[in-house]
Amino acid sequence: MLGSLAQRLSLFEKWLRLFPKAKYSELSQSIEDIYLEYIAFIVNSIKYFRRSGLQNLLRTVFWPPLTNNFDKSNTKIHALTEFLVLQVQTASYESAANRDQEMRHLLRATQASSNTARLKFIHNASRNENFFGRADVIGEMSRLFKAATERQVSVALHGPPGVGKSQIAIEYLYRNFNHYPVAIWLDGRDRLILETQFIQIARQIGCMESGGNHCSEVLSWINCNWLVIFDNVDDVNDIRPYWPAAARGSVIITSRDPTACEEGLANKGFPIEPFSPSDGADFILSLSATELPVDEDTKRAAFALSEAFDGLPLGLKVAVSTMARRNYTPTQFAAALAKSVEEAERQGIAIRKEVMSLADLFDMVLQSLHPAALALLDMVSFLNPKGIPVELFESNESSHGPLSFNFRDGAESLWTHSLLRFDNNKTSVTVHGYTQSYVYRKMRMAHSQSRHDGALCKVLVCLERAVPELVLSPNRNPSLWERRERYLPHVWSLASRAKDTMPKDSAERLIGLMTSYG
Numbered sequence: 001m002l003g004s005l006a007q008r009l010s011l012f013e014k015w016l017r018l019f020p021k022a023k024y025s026e027l028s029q030s031i032e033d034i035y036l037e038y039i040a041f042i043v044n045s046i047k048y049f050r051r052s053g054l055q056n057l058l059r060t061v062f063w064p065p066l067t068n069n070f071d072k073s074n075t076k077i078h079a080l081t082e083f084l085v086l087q088v089q090t091a092s093y094e095s096a097a098n099r100d101q102e103m104r105h106l107l108r109a110t111q112a113s114s115n116t117a118r119l120k121f122i123h124n125a126s127r128n129e130n131f132f133g134r135a136d137v138i139g140e141m142s143r144l145f146k147a148a149t150e151r152q153v154s155v156a157l158h159g160p161p162g163v164g165k166s167q168i169a170i171e172y173l174y175r176n177f178n179h180y181p182v183a184i185w186l187d188g189r190d191r192l193i194l195e196t197q198f199i200q201i202a203r204q205i206g207c208m209e210s211g212g213n214h215c216s217e218v219l220s221w222i223n224c225n226w227l228v229i230f231d232n233v234d235d236v237n238d239i240r241p242y243w244p245a246a247a248r249g250s251v252i253i254t255s256r257d258p259t260a261c262e263e264g265l266a267n268k269g270f271p272i273e274p275f276s277p278s279d280g281a282d283f284i285l286s287l288s289a290t291e292l293p294v295d296e297d298t299k300r301a302a303f304a305l306s307e308a309f310d311g312l313p314l315g316l317k318v319a320v321s322t323m324a325r326r327n328y329t330p331t332q333f334a335a336a337l338a339k340s341v342e343e344a345e346r347q348g349i350a351i352r353k354e355v356m357s358l359a360d361l362f363d364m365v366l367q368s369l370h371p372a373a374l375a376l377l378d379m380v381s382f383l384n385p386k387g388i389p390v391e392l393f394e395s396n397e398s399s400h401g402p403l404s405f406n407f408r409d410g411a412e413s414l415w416t417h418s419l420l421r422f423d424n425n426k427t428s429v430t431v432h433g434y435t436q437s438y439v440y441r442k443m444r445m446a447h448s449q450s451r452h453d454g455a456l457c458k459v460l461v462c463l464e465r466a467v468p469e470l471v472l473s474p475n476r477n478p479s480l481w482e483r484r485e486r487y488l489p490h491v492w493s494l495a496s497r498a499k500d501t502m503p504k505d506s507a508e509r510l511i512g513l514m515t516s517y518g
Helices: 002-018 025-050 053-062 065-114 135-149 165-175 191-205 214-221 236-242 258-262 277-287 296-308 313-326 330-346 353-367 371-380 407-416 433-443 446-466 478-498 504-516
Strands: 119-121 152-158 182-187 226-231 249-255 268-271 420-422 428-431
Touching (some): 119 191, 135 165, 135 268, 152 165, 152 258, 165 226, 191 236, 191 478, 258 268, 277 313, 296 313, 296 330, 313 330, 313 353, 353 433, 371 407, 371 428, 371 433, 407 420, 428 433, 433 446, 446 478, 478 504
Parallel strands (some): 152 249, 152 268, 182 226, 226 249
Antiparallel strands (some): 420 428
16 A cells, blocks of 8 residues: 555645646545545554554454554545546546637637638528619618627518518628628527527537537627628517627518517617509519510509509519510409409409408419429428428439429429529528418318328428438437438428328327437
């Protein structure tokens, strides 16, 4: 015991220097306990050996506890030393982690002070090359955001679906693209989607700490001239935990909720109204300038169509696409639309008055779609409308796959009707939320239940095949994490939309699917 202890005494001194008592009090206390036990052992040994041999022999024979005390001291010192070694190992790990943390904060501070931090996280936000109007709103936003270099400025764009709120935010972003070193576009539909996006951002900027809060790491990293856009926010409370903490910068919220600027987040609200009849007419003519002669009759017809669709940009855009495909003039299209309304009334289709014109237009378009386009539209109505991976469909087109149509045929037909667009990298597609909701409502009608269940089954199969079943074992597979993140919003959307109307077998498959996606 004395030999092994003597070897470690020199290490104790080094450990005390490496791990000062102010930070590692428990470790210092353990070393002190060993020293005291060792000194007590030495003192007892000196007392023992200073006595005569006969006296010690008699004490050992008649008082066995004396020998036991030596054994107990030996055992205690050994146990204390082993515990100390474990404490030193733990302290080493903590010290290394603290150094890593300090280095990360130092690097971030250096980046922020030199204003070199750059990040463009703009997924599924392609610029609309045919953007029209809204100069007053964008101009006022630009004026307000000039003050964002000194303080945080936030605005809310609110209005009905299809009015172009997201398009205004996208256009402002691209017009000022080089002005913001950090620009982040977030789908704000719910917290799960937001959390997934913040994990992706944390990975992109190198803030993926084990067990860390990805959201707080990203928000702490943002410390320069930045722009954050929360798009399609249904509930402003969902975005509160993800609100940037920096004292300066710009935030845009798009929402249907007119109270978005009254919840303590946005400084100013912009009600986005449909186009006026004259602006709507100009919008129609700007989209169809190559197809239509712009004479007085055409202008009057465009004005009438703008009034018929209440100036909603989504409806006007779909109307122009339909006119182009059918080679209609505005006058001919108005007549065809009137005929469609009469046909809908004869079939007893209930259409809410406030969206009657737009609903009539969608009915007309849906009737003219390629069968592959209808099948594709049914499937995407279950998914998150943004960033739907093309591979989800193309990988299931084989003879053994669940799809009975060609994805490219269906996507092309929807694209020519302005019902779907390909994102910048061509690997994903986006549909408008109104289009998606309208198609899903049509499927939920009593006479369309089989259509609903058939599309649901196909979506389940495609998502099951997209990511292999999760194996609950200690061996994790990080290569699948990014893939799961890409599909998770669509699994969540499927569960949210169809959980109350899902057949039992489909519900069981959905539970398995959600388990596989973590």
